[in-house]
Amino acid sequence: MEKFIQFLINGIAIGSIYALMTVGYSLVYSIMNFSNFAHGGVIMLGSYFGFFAITILKAPFWLAALIAMTGTTLLAVVIERLAYDPLRRRQAPSLYYIISAMGISIFLENIVLATLGADFRNYPPLFQTSGFYIGGISIGKLDVLILVVGTISLFGLMWLIEKTKIGLAIRATSFNLRAANLMGVNTEFVIFVVFGLGGLLAGLAGVMYGLRYTVWPQMGLITNKAFVAAVFGGLGSLPGAIVGAISLGIIEAMATGYISSNLRDLIAFVLLVTILVVRPSGIMGKATEDKA
């Protein structure tokens, strides 16, 4: 039982990092209807920004996170301007967005490989691995931090979407971009905000992932997990993205703990495939309408 709770806490911690990645991806999907495969590259760079802020600038955690988040927000917005905006002007089908996103992902990954090399880099141990002991269960300080920061950010995002004017605009645009535009919503600005928000959370996720694990140029591939989580929860649904990500984190932690860490990724993908086959709209998504 103690073991189970231990795994559960680990799972929720990693799940909340996945959640930060997934919401950025899901937000973009809900507005633009395409899978932003460049998101992984942005997270990876966020992790590097944080790493260099801590090692070179000797920044404390909050400052490093701030630097990384500023960097990734700018990056996400610039990517939107350079790679997606021209496509939108031409009303290109979503396929072209996906390929463009893939191109950016290749570009970002390899520019880091070319300039910084393929080495794995470890963040300096900002937080002692020893943590709190409650009964027989140890909770690392880092996990607590991840949980707290993750929860605050996700609730902040939910508040923004549900309670503010720009949130209303985002919801309207995700419901129907054209109609929202006709009703006077500045959809250009909404898209800008959505990419900015995605970038912001990507930076945070990158730093926390780096702190807990390590940083390397191909780490963008872990965003595949974000796609799995998004589909699991229901593509385009924000609460679904969060629930999907946390569940995925827990499932992975259980698989690692009880079965084998080799099978962790396999289980994630088998889960993805099963969900897609059995219930494509995910656990909280709206039923998919035929847009073909």
Add this chain to the structure above:
Amino acid sequence: MSWAYITTVLIMTGINLLAVIGLSVLTGFTGLFSFGHAGFMAIGAYTSAILTVWLGVPYYLALLIAGLAAGLISLVIGRLTLKLKGDYFIIATLGFGESIRLLFNWFDPIGGSRGFRIPSEIHYTSLSDVIIINLIALILIANLINSRHGRNFKAIREEEMASQVIGINIFRYKMLSFFISAVLVGIAGGMLAHLTHFLIPRNFDMTKSTFLTIMVILGGLGSLSGSVIGTVVLTFIPEFLRNFNEWRYVIFGFLVVLVMVLRPKGLMGGYEISDLLRWVKRRLVRRRGEKNESA
């Protein structure tokens, strides 16, 4: 550059070409995008390697069985996923592709993540193998896409709903297209296995699938000759950029975005080389006509 090196690059180009021809049927002509075909490549590669190494099956037969094995798996996957739309289908193929790779990675009797070595006495894929197989594939596929079935593929690509209305069995044709692409990609995998003589699941990841799809797109969707040109250009350019080694994929990624932004139809934009020749001929004839009139 030595001759042996150039030959290897040519063989590599041919292998990519076969895979891209296969994917072109699915993506260029039926309008379905897959980010999981590296999985079929892995199935073909491992099947052929096991056949030649453990059972002593001849090279060509092993390739054929490898293609059929990939095709068989594709029928199962297709049955499960081809009813999904748009991004859901793409993510599903991604999921299957990665699952296949992770299964090979986990399965120890064939090396697992340490890889599977083919002994050197077994046939190496030669340039002539590549040329023969590609020619056969090109002729078959060119005939297919100009046949009734090919027109049905294109109809589905252009208007799925309308094709259904005029009586095309969409699901069956999507399955057929998926099957053909998987068979060719599987054979390409078998040839790759016998070129490198060393198989490692890591080489069949999502990036590989993406590269195949990008080659189809850069060449031009719905153009077989475009796919050929796209593959040749994209396999050769990185080789020329070898001096910049690490920078070549940076340029590659940049190029992909550039093409999407500036010329999303790809190099050939849905036209075939034969269309181009016909156009040139027509221009020449017209010019001659103008000359005659003025004379």
